[in-house]
Structures are given as structure tokens and as C-alpha cells.
Amino acid sequence: MSVEWGEHLAVGVTAVEEQHKEMFRQINLLMDAINQGKGADQVIPLLDFLQEYTVDHFRDEEKIMVESSYEKLEPHRIEHEQFRLEMENLRLRVRTEGGTRLNVLMTSRALLHWLVQHIYSADKDLADHMRTTRGIACLT
Numbered sequence: 499m500s501v502e503w504g505e506h507l508a509v510g511v512t513a514v515e516e517q518h519k520e521m522f523r524q525i526n527l528l529m530d531a532i533n534q535g536k537g538a539d540q541v542i543p544l545l546d547f548l549q550e551y552t553v554d555h556f557r558d559e560e561k562i563m564v565e566s567s568y569e570k571l572e573p574h575r576i577e578h579e580q581f582r583l584e585m586e587n588l589r590l591r592v593r594t595e596g597g598t599r600l601n602v603l604m605t606s607r608a609l610l611h612w613l614v615q616h617i618y619s620a621d622k623d624l625a626d627h628m629r630t631t632r633g634i635a636c637l638t
């Protein structure tokens with residue numbers, strides 16, 4: 499069962515929006531691969547890509563927060579860090595142990611749910627902040 503990006507998750511900031519959609523697409527690809535019983539040789543490249551893409555996306559968001567003097571930068575950054583660590587743990591587990599299908603699937607689902615929650619609260623709050631500051635020009 500996949501979870502798709504939907505309008506209810508829109509933050510109204512084009513660059514961020516496109517990256518969120520891609521993250522959903524990548525996590526769903528990962529879960530599909532696991533569901534289809536694909537081996538570590540196919541799962542690892544998907545995890546590597548997701549990890550790299552996520553790090554870039556968080557870096558972009560954090561840059562926006564710094565540039566716009568966003569007062570909730572630190573708690574937002576901590577949430578990003580937790581996700582990064584979860585991703586890294588999952589990747590290391592699959593790389594070293596192969597990772598059981600159930601294990602990886604459950605973690606991937608947890609990542610997806612985390613992403614939904616994060617966009618719904620922290621990212622929407624950031625987008626609201628951007629709309630009320632002059633920094634919005636750098637986001638679109």
C-alpha cells in the first residue's frame with residue numbers, strides 16, 4: 499500500500515513542493531521493490547538515492563530558514579536530523595545485514611508517515627512564515 503503526495507500536503511512553495519513529491523515517489527519505489535522481493539543489489543541503490551536526495555532537500559530548507567531568520571529553525575532542524583539518522587540506520591542495516599523484508603518495509607513505512615507529519619506541521623509552518631516575509635521571492 500503506497501501513500502501518495504496530495505494537495506492536503508501542499509506548502510505552496512514550488513521548489514520545496516517538487517522535492518517533497520520526489521521524496522514520496524522514491525519512498526514508494528523503495529517499498530514496491532521490497533514488496534516485490536527485490537534483493538539488496540536493487541534495494542541499496544534506491545536507499546542511497548533517497549538518502550542523498552533527502553540530505554539535499556533538508557539542506558535547501560535549512561538554508562531558506564537561515565536566510566529568512568525563521569525563529570523555529572532549531573526544532574525544525576532537529577526533526578530533519580532524526581529523519582536523517584533513521585534513513586542512515588536503515589541503509590546501514592540493509593548494507594551490513596541485508597535487512598529482513600519485514601524490517602525494511604516497516605522502517606520505510608515509518609519514514610513515510612514521518613514525512614507526512616513533518617510536512618503537515620513543520621513545513622507548512624515554515625511556508626506560512628515565508629508568505630509573510632519578503633523572502634518568498636527566493637523560493638519560487
Ligand SMILES: [Fe+2]
Pocket residue numbers: 559574578616620621
Ligand atoms: Fe522540513
